[in-house]
Amino acid sequence: MSRSDKPVPVLTVDGPSGSGKGTISRLVAERLGWHLLDSGALYRAVGYAASMAGLDLSDAEAMTRCAETTKITFRDPKDGGETRVYVNSHDSTDELRTETVGAVASAIAAIPSVRAALVDKQHSFRRAPGLVADGRDMGTVIFPDAQTKVFLTASAEERAKRRYKQLKDKGLAVTLTSLLREIEARDARDAARPVAPLKPAHDAVLIDSTGMPVDAVVEKVLNLLRPA
Numbered sequence: 379m380s381r382s383d384k385p386v387p388v389l390t391v392d393g394p395s396g397s398g399k400g401t402i403s404r405l406v407a408e409r410l411g412w413h414l415l416d417s418g419a420l421y422r423a424v425g426y427a428a429s430m431a432g433l434d435l436s437d438a439e440a441m442t443r444c445a446e447t448t449k450i451t452f453r454d455p456k457d458g459g460e461t462r463v464y465v466n467s468h469d470s471t472d473e474l475r476t477e478t479v480g481a482v483a484s485a486i487a488a489i490p491s492v493r494a495a496l497v498d499k500q501h502s503f504r505r506a507p508g509l510v511a512d513g514r515d516m517g518t519v520i521f522p523d524a525q526t527k528v529f530l531t532a533s534a535e536e537r538a539k540r541r542y543k544q545l546k547d548k549g550l551a552v553t554l555t556s557l558l559r560e561i562e563a564r565d566a567r568d569a570a571r572p573v574a575p576l577k578p579a580h581d582a583v584l585i586d587s588t589g590m591p592v593d594a595v596v597e598k599v600l601n602l603l604r605p606a
């Protein structure tokens with residue numbers, strides 16, 4: 379709650395991998411001067427910490443303990459640039475963005491007690507003047523009272539092409555065919571899980587960004603926040 383007891387406004391941006399959630403959320407948060415929650419980074423960080431510790435990823439108890447104890451912090455470099463994600467005090471930003479870690483994140487995210495362990499942390503990002511929250515269940519589970527909800531999509535082919543370019547630019551060795559396969563497998567698993575599945579909130583606005591430039595999507599989202 380803010381000082382005037384009005385709930386801090388939240389914009390939720392949910393959708394499948396590569397739909398542009400991270401990019402659009404960051405730009406919209408910058409334009410509004412709002413805080414940003416990259417909830418996927420939390421699941422990635424837990425999955426990464428578990429892999430590094432050599433834990434059995436199918437052991438629900440071990441994964442839950444890992445979600446409860448992994449220290450995850452976000453830091454914005456003073457000179458601007460990409461937000462850095464620290465996992466147990468190590469800058470793990472680059473490691474977290476790989477498709478391997480994405481797949482591990484998706485697998486452990488299907489464990490209900492892992493999701494429960496991350497709820498308070500996600501709520502703690504809701505601070506004045508407002509929050510843009512990016513993920514799969516931001517509008518359905520974590521911030522169901524959000525004032526504005528977006529479900530961002532794009533065709534699987536376009537999402538795979540975007541991811542291909544993004545990872546290539548980072549110097550990672552990837553192929554378009556394997557990325558498309560991985561993206562489709564991850565979406566299917568995220569959408570099929572019984573707890574907090576990937577699906578639009580009943581009051582979300584659907585935006586299909588296939589063929590839309592980034593700026594146009596940002597404007598569309600900002601327009602939703604402007605009073606009619």
Ligand SMILES: Nc1ncnc2c1ncn2[C@@H]1O[C@H](COP(=O)(O)OP(=O)(O)O)[C@@H](O)[C@H]1O
Nearest residue numbers: 395396397398399400401540544587590591592
């Ligand atoms: N509307 C768009 N048109 C073209 N490329 C986009 C668009 N939105 C995002 N991208 C690019 O696609 C890639 C994946 O976007 P990202 O924001 O990481 O998606 P997500 O968070 O949904 O996985 C990034 O390189 C980003 O610059």
Ligand SMILES: Nc1ccn([C@H]2C[C@H](O)[C@@H](COP(=O)(O)OP(=O)(O)O)O2)c(=O)n1
Nearest residue numbers: 395396417418419421483484487513514515
């Ligand atoms: N709110 C969230 C965010 C991510 N997850 C899971 C499911 C996703 O496949 C992985 C990785 O999410 P992330 O948003 O970082 O992935 P993309 O950038 O969309 O490829 O984590 C989740 O279950 N709930």
